[in-house]
Amino acid sequence: MKNDPVASQGPWIIRNAMWLGTVAIILAYALFIEWFWGWLVIVERWQKAGWGAAVLAIVLLLTTYVLRTWRIYDYFPAETMGRFGVLLRLVQVHNLLNVMMPFRTGEASFPLLMRREFDVPLARSTSALLVMRLFDLHALLAAAAVGKALSMYSQGYGGWVWLLWLTFLVLPAIAFALRGRAVEMLAKILPSSGKGAKLERLVEEAAAGLPANNAAFARAWGATLVNWFVKVAVLAWVLVLLCGLDLGAAFGGGLGGELSSVLPVHAPAGVGTYPAGITAGAIAFGAPTTKAALETLGQAAVNAHLLIIMSSLIGTALSLLVARGAKAGG
Numbered sequence: 001m002k003n004d005p006v007a008s009q010g011p012w013i014i015r016n017a018m019w020l021g022t023v024a025i026i027l028a029y030a031l032f033i034e035w036f037w038g039w040l041v042i043v044e045r046w047q048k049a050g051w052g053a054a055v056l057a058i059v060l061l062l063t064t065y066v067l068r069t070w071r072i073y074d075y076f077p078a079e080t081m082g083r084f085g086v087l088l089r090l091v092q093v094h095n096l097l098n099v100m101m102p103f104r105t106g107e108a109s110f111p112l113l114m115r116r117e118f119d120v121p122l123a124r125s126t127s128a129l130l131v132m133r134l135f136d137l138h139a140l141l142a143a144a145a146v147g148k149a150l151s152m153y154s155q156g157y158g159g160w161v162w163l164l165w166l167t168f169l170v171l172p173a174i175a176f177a178l179r180g181r182a183v184e185m186l187a188k189i190l191p192s193s194g195k196g197a198k199l200e201r202l203v204e205e206a207a208a209g210l211p212a213n214n215a216a217f218a219r220a221w222g223a224t225l226v227n228w229f230v231k232v233a234v235l236a237w238v239l240v241l242l243c244g245l246d247l248g249a250a251f252g253g254g255l256g257g258e259l260s261s262v263l264p265v266h267a268p269a270g271v272g273t274y275p276a277g278i279t280a281g282a283i284a285f286g287a288p289t290t291k292a293a294l295e296t297l298g299q300a301a302v303n304a305h306l307l308i309i310m311s312s313l314i315g316t317a318l319s320l321l322v323a324r325g326a327k328a329g330g
Contacts, residue, residue, distance in 0.1 A: 089323035127209025242300035249287035256281015275301035
């Protein structure tokens, strides 16, 4: 019975069910693209834009992965010091799992990998991940709000719309300034013995996942802003090249795609949801909605999505080489 292939087949399928489902969805996506447009049409768009533009876009996207790694490197200096290559691999594996796995299930890999590679407690790394994801979401929403504020201001709503935007922009700084009081309140509420003591230790670990001081907070927040500015700018540039959108609509498309990727629910590998986010964002920012324009936009959105997947795969492969080289050098 131990060597019975039929008996071992079931457990293997169960263990790999999510990955198999993801692969099946990606294959179905590829077949859908072939049926609806044809891969030749998709590839021709890059031929017209120039393959050099595709390579440059991937290189710029890869720089955002390095910046994300630096943000975590700076977040956990004592644990990660001198092991940037290993951390880069960890970030890329986490990113790839996040892209490929549905419903944000790939997020769970980050605290597990941080504990295995750097011995960071689960509560602390989970707290840090939550803070960084809030940074990411807030940066994208703040960028989207710029477009809305510009529109409202041009319609005569007055300068108060910018006051509202600035208030929203500084919310993370306000929340960080109040973190000490929040922790103190929780410490007072929780009982000092039994389960209360365990919860208090958990709160302390979670608080340790916050930036260590104002300077660390500023660096993390600054890295977040630069990271998302570069990524959305690259996506906007790609949409301009591929379908001739004006810059405002292309910017909205890049924002829409990335917002779909940071929300709690997305399809495996972003299949369907990422191009839909690009299309919705571009339309919200003024893209034309004629049948021909929407078809062209849909093809460009699929191309931009494929670019994100390719950059993630290439980034993971390169990070594995970097980590191996660092290990061999050490």
